[in-house]
Amino acid sequence: MGRSVPLCGTGWGHSTTNILYVMYRTLEYLRGISDSDVRRLRAAGIKHTNQLLHRTSLEIDRKRLSKRTGITADRLLGFAHQCTLMEVSGMERELQTIRRFGIETMKDLRAQDAEALHSKLADAVGLAGAPSRSDVQYWISQATALDIIEEPEPTTATHVIT
16 A cells, blocks of 8 residues: 655765665555545545644644635544654554553553553454563553644633633
8 A cells, every 4th residue: 555665865975876765655545534535635635644644733734724624624644643643653464452441642651651552462363463561661662752742732611601
């Protein structure tokens, strides 16, 4: 569902060209996204999950994109959270299982105990297929660095005295 895109550049004072391959995931990779959502996001110039992440990190940007696409800001926030989890290095294979455990955001991932999460993964996929404890610890450590999503301000009720 993703595609590798070569990024070329001359590097480190050498005359050779270095090619770095970056994996871009298409919007269809997002759980719960509709064909209509994909069309509207693409019409707004967003073709990949990385682009969506950067266009929905801030609440003000989600509101702007919501007005432009007709997709609610809350729905865009949910997509943004999915995109950040996709950025965690090495977690792609276990992402569906992680979500089944109720881990939907970086905040959720950050709150996990590495030992307990590793144990749950081993129970779910079998010890032979489970990631190592150090991989799980690494995922949790990445959750702090990669958590760039600005959460909406809590709304408070206005009390009117009559």
